[in-house]
Amino acid sequence: MTVLTDWQKQEVDRQMNLYCEGAAEVIPPEDLRQKVEQSLLEERPLRIKLGLDPSAPDVHFGHTVVLQKLRQFQENGHQVQLLIGDFTGRIGDPTGKSTARAPLTSEDVKQNARTYVEQFGKVLDMDQVTVHYNSSWLADLSFEEVIHLAGQITTARLLERDDFDERTALGKPIGLHEFFYPVMQGYDSVVLESDIEIGGTDQHYNTLMGRHFQERFKKAKQAVILMPLLEGLDGKEKMSKSKHNYVGVEDNPDEMFGKTMSVPDELMGRWFRLVSGFSSDHVDHLEAELKSGALHPREGKRLLAARMTELYHGKDAAEKAADRFDALYRDNKLPEEIPEHRTEAGLISPLDLLVESGLLHSKSEAKRMIANRGVKIDGARLETADESLRVRDxxxxxxxxxxxxxLKLSQ
Amino acid sequence: MTVLTDWQKQEVDRQMNLYCEGAAEVIPPEDLRQKVEQSLLEERPLRIKLGLDPSAPDVHFGHTVVLQKLRQFQENGHQVQLLIGDFTGRIGDPTGKSTARAPLTSEDVKQNARTYVEQFGKVLDMDQVTVHYNSSWLADLSFEEVIHLAGQITTARLLERDDFDERTALGKPIGLHEFFYPVMQGYDSVVLESDIEIGGTDQHYNTLMGRHFQERFKKAKQAVILMPLLEGLDGKEKMSKSKHNYVGVEDNPDEMFGKTMSVPDELMGRWFRLVSGFSSDHVDHLEAELKSGALHPREGKRLLAARMTELYHGKDAAEKAADRFDALYRDNKLPEEIPEHRTEAGLISPLDLLVESGLLHSKSEAKRMIANRGVKIDGARLETADESLRVRDxxxxxxxxxxxxxLKLSQ
Structure with missing residues (x-):
């Protein structure tokens, strides 16, 4: 009954290699293997969970590391479960201390979820994805059920979480309610009966909660695949919206191409492996060519920028973006050294920006210059002084x- | 408006003296004073809370220390609130325990609560007492409301609790659900709008939770009166059922009288002060007489035993118990030194007990001796060999x- 055929053994090996590729950690590999074996023996798709915080709907390349991993599962017939943590988001911070954590309205949450689904559709086949909201099982729990849930874990285990540990060491308060975030995340896996949970390495603790609670509730424990966190355009910090070092999947083709061209050379291989969707063999080949010098770093970067733009906007748009980029940076012969001007993120009048940056002396001079078609933004002529610009780094x-x-964005 | 008349000032002083009498700690005295002042100015009775764990319904003299204190408030027109922690009882009370307790069923809890009310009636005027069950507000809390409640306290504050602290130091697990016991106890004071909470010194942490949560919920903070824990008949450990060193308020007059007579001499003054219900002046007087030798310790003890028996069974029963005690121990001329025999608590056949203790050699001999009216238990003739005896220390x-x-009970 439970003996695998030779073909099945090969198939398990193939899938294992694929899923482990690029992962920072697989917990534990033997459980992942067992899940894949089961799916072959029982002819059932695996349930692959990805938990999402509904407060930050702007999807960027950092998010696509896990999305690309999910896509591999999808391409092998497995079932992706997107878990929108709307219950958690609805609570916000009950101490009222953190304004960043103001509770979301259920309308906000729904809107954010729609945005996720829309943006994730650029990587995943959303027809083959189920979307779950954890409010649908958490909101109805009674206090007694909450207590029962709480009884399944010790406070010591909760305090092991890195950031709790740090805060304890620093004497910074942890609200009792915060202990419930990992508990909820763990319980979600019980309800969803997830076989595998995918997350970034920063989700190590939370994803293990799923295994813990599944075991306490006498369910099969999920395997966990943790993906590396993609560094941002600065090459240092984790890509995030708040660090202004990100490429959004909704960025227009020019932005996407241009920003990707600014990735530090040493990260190029990592980007190819984690977010390009290229096969592992192809990435190995590209890396070898970069190393041998057969592929010049600048050409490598162009390949990456074209690939990323193609993924989100199609081949045609990617080619046009590449042409405009060349027009600006190569044909337009930008000087090697360009003075920098620090400014805030957001919308700004081009007149204000021209004066504030010192390029021109007054708004009236700026207005005249724009009218005379003498102002360019990233090589494209600015047609009107009347519309605000969205500043980007x-x-x-x-x-x-x-x-x-x-322009450089202030932190 | 808020100026007290001279009479009111005197009345505040009088009540303060009364309520602080015998207390181990008043937290803080100025809040207690303010509450008493308010009650006079606003002509409203104060709400005095006593929280009860419904898992241990056998009321003994140790419990009556707080009941006597409540009675003083009652006699001064204030309102006693008994809070039956029935919801909490479903979880178990981690106080003084090194491992988590098993939850009670809701039927257990109800039965235990009824027993409390019945037994408390021996000290308090139950017509002037309101009985509350915390399930009536806790059971209906939603997860969202629980999270809001949890947000009002930090985990560090919860871990400060002595027994949690010890268990953490010993590496013994604390279930997350156990953190909710003090949270609930604190929230109960919010709902009840308690002015004062009474408890034993072992309730220090829990009663302060009431102040904490009342403050977080923008209510006036209760004052706390902590009463000493009464030592048991062994004169060493806190009186408790599990230590077999207690006198139950439901003990029959002979047991009550006899057990009270075995109180160590040095505890006599403490018993008079904490559980006899005698006025402070009268206790001062008795202590002075004991010290001067005007009152012999044995007579003092008889007075205490008679008083305690009278409190719970009336004057007549107390006198008869005293007479029977005399018949047994004085007129019956028990030897000074009686050999001891250790045995288990519970029901046992008198035949087994007579043989096991070495008084007689066989069950048949024992049967004959009982039939011949030659066996006495505490001075009273044993009439039959057919009924089991309840062993007591x-x-x-x-x-x-x-x-x-x-007979001595094995621990």
């Missing part, structure tokens, strides 16, 4: 032939 | 004139 403003400023 | 078995054994 690295954006180049140019007045006439010789005056340039590169 | 210190019980004296006698065969004929000269053979005695005093």
């Amino acid at each position: 690295g954006m180049v403003m140019q007045v006439g032939k010789r005056k340039h400023v590169r | 210190g019980m004296v078995m006698q065969v004929g004139k000269r053979k005695h054994v005093r």
Whole structure:
């Protein structure tokens, strides 16, 4: 009954290699193997869980590391479960201390969830994805059921969480309610009967909660695959919206191409492996060529930028973006050294920006210059002074032939 | 408006003296004073809370220390609130325990609560007492409300609790659900709008939770009166059922009188002060007489035993118990030294007990001796060999004139 055929053994090995590829950690590999074996023997798709915080719906390349992993499962016939943590999001911070954690309305949550689904559709086949909201089982729990749930874990185990541990060491308070976030995340896996949970390495503790609670509730324990956190464009910190070092999947083709071109050379291999969707063999080949010098880093970067833009906007848009990028940076012969100007993220009037950056002396001068078609943003002529610009990090403003400023976002 | 008349000032002082009398700690005295002042100015009775764990319904003299304190409040027109922690009882009370307790069924809890109310009626005027069950507000809390409640306290504050602290140090697990016991106890004071909470010194932490949560919920903070824990008949450990060193308020007059007579001399003053219900002046007087030798310790003890028996069974029963005690221990001329025999608590056949204790050699001999009216238990003739005896600590078995054994319960 439970003996695998030779073909099945090969198939298990193939899937194991695929799923472990690029992962920072698989917990434990033998459980992952067992799940894959079961799915072959029982001819049932595995349930692959990804938990999502509904408060940050702007999906960027950092998120796509796990999405690409999910896509591999999907391509092998497994079932992706997106878990929207709307119950957690609805609570916010009950101490009222953190304004960042103001409770979301259920309308906010739904809107954010729709945004996720829309943006994830750029990587996943959303017809083959089930979307779950944890409020649908958590909101109805009674106090007695909550207590029962709480009885399944010790406070010592909860305090082991890295950030709790740090806060304890620093004497920084931890609200009792915060102990419930990992508990909820663990219980979600019980309800969903997840076979595998995918997350970033920062989800190590939370994803293990799923195994813990599944065991306490006498369910089969999920295997966990933790993916590395993608560094941002600065090459240092984890990609995140708040660090202004990200490429959003909704960025337009020019932004996406241009930003990807600014990835530090040493991260190029990592990006190819984690977010390009290229096969492992192909990435090995590219890395070898980069190493041998057969592929120049700049050409490698162009390949990466074109690939990423193609993934989210299609081949045609990617080619056009590449052409415009060349027009700006190669044909337009930007000087090697461009003065920088620090400014805030957000929308700003181009007149204000031209004056504030020192490119021009007054708004009236700026208005005239725009009317005379003498102002370019990233090589594209600015047509009107009446519409606000969305500032992005690295954006180049140019007045006439010789005056340039590169914008840097303040942290 | 808020100025007290001279009479009111005197009345505040009088009540303060009364309530602080015998207390181990008042937290803080200025809040207690303010509550008493308010009650006079606003002409409203204070709400005095006593929280009860419904898992241990056998009320003994140790419990009556707080009941006597409540009675003082009652006699001054205040309102006693008995809070039956029935919801909490479903979880178990971690106080003083090194391992988590098993939950009670809701039927157990109800039965235990009824027993409390019945037994408390021996000290308090139950017509002037309101009885509350915390399930009536806790059971209906939603998970979201629980989280809100949990957000009002930090885990560090919860871990400060002595027994949690010890268990953490010993590496013994604390279930997350156990953190909710003090949270519930605190929240109960919010709902009840308690002015004062009374408890034993072992309730220090829990009663302060009431102040904490009342403050977080923007209510006036209760004052706390902590009463000393009464030592048991062994004169060493806190009186408790499990230590077999207690006098139950439902003990029959003979047991009550006899057990009270075995209180160590040095505890007599403490018993008078904490559980006799005598006025402070009267206790001062008795202590002075004991010290000067005007009152012999044995007579003092008789007075205490008579008083305690009278409190729970009336004057007539107390006098009869005293007479029977005299018949047994004075007129019956028990030898000074009686051999002891250790045995288990519970029901046992008198035949087994007579043989096991070495008083007689066989069950047939024992049967004959009982039939011949030659066996006494605590001075009373044993009429039949057919009914099991309930063993109690210190019980004296006698065969004929000269053979005695005093039973000691094994721990």
